[in-house]
Amino acid sequence: MEYLSRDVFADPEAKAEWQALGLETLPYAVQGERHVLILHTDQLRAFLGLQASEAAASYGELAGATNRILRAVEQAVLQVPTERLSDPTPNRGRDLREMVFNIHDRIPPMTASLDSGIYQWKQGDDYGRSRRFLTSEELGRFCSEVRTAWFQRASLVDDDAAYEMVQTHRGLVTHLQLLESQAFHAAQHLRQIYVFMRQIGITPARELTAVEMAPVSLGEQVF
Template sequence: MSDIATGARIKVFWQPGCSSCLRTKEFLTQQGVEYESRDVHNDPQAQAELFELGVRSVPVVSIGKHYTLAQSLKDVVKFLDLRTTLADPLPAATLVQRLDRVMSAVSRYVHQFTPEQLHEPFRNRRRTPGQLCYHVYRIAEMGMEASQGITLRFESFDEVPPETWTADDIARWGDDVHRRFDAWWAAEKDPDVNYTVSTYYGTRPFHEVLERTAWHATQHTRQIMLMLESHGVAPDGPLTDADLAGLPLPDEVWG
């Protein structure tokens, strides 16, 4: 590790329930990197510091006025000059299978919440189970759209369903996303996805974006399971170790 990555000057800007944020913090801890934790969701001063950098999304790793978006751990490794090697992603077809499984799971889970529970914010994040179920489908849809030439934008991750939507409405919309996702993959001419796409954190290999889409959606599905369990409800067909294997997921479910 270089000198730049050994002091308390390093800050991580994050918010609760953010899967990439949790993974970034765990990764830095595993690498022995000390950092100052800045929760932009619950600390107005932390949010002001983030905005002062000229950034509106998290996670962000910064040193002084310099920063990197942390959607890709490769960028974090490069920014901090860490001496570590990241694992290769799973094959594209396997990543698509994992997304297929989580979308099917969320279609079951959303119906297990009562109408009141579906619209009740969870823990220290103003996000409801209904919004998170919607978010999982939107993640998959945005990954698909990136391959179709639509730039991946961070603002799209903040989209939520109409407040009047019920579990049936969310599942109906999600099942349509699922069908379109399956049709997209069936028509994919390059099963190895050897091409680049446009994202808010730069031009990226689509294989990298697909991996992030898969683990991001999977992590949030784990959180939906946690939400059910917090109400004493066993998830209908929980994700298994096999569903998680090989994905660069955080160890913790919420943080």
């Protein structure tokens, strides 16, 4: 299926079209007069009249992988000197504080959604809210606290609960689909953090490999 990919951060015309639709978040797809916000690729499949994909793993397997990924983010943060936390990364120039906060800010609402059926995360000022972390240790502790609280609750999810529906600002998804989306998001940013670390002369210790991130599916592009 042919499509045109546009970057609202690099293409002023694309940004104007996005703003004209009144959307607060990304990504989204447009087909003629129709558009859909996308949290999980199955929403795009449904929008295009395609069959949903088969789950690559159980909720428990995916939760285990997500826990490994989040722990690896925490370990990476602790390897970066505090004085480099404000250095721009290749991810649109966001510094490490902002990018790591962006990963973890989504996780507590996912934890709460397991009981409420509502995922209440919305995009906010990640830069401003991440300024409170003054040292690498403080940022790493934040990562650890978020991950630990989430994984404790996620470990209780059975197969039936995994397929219950969750209301999000981007439509209905299952708990499994929500976790898949956040696992991929965290994994992509982890890969970008490794690139940033090498750029500032740090070889990541205990670098998580693609095999160790499985069954999280990784894209070909890191950025």
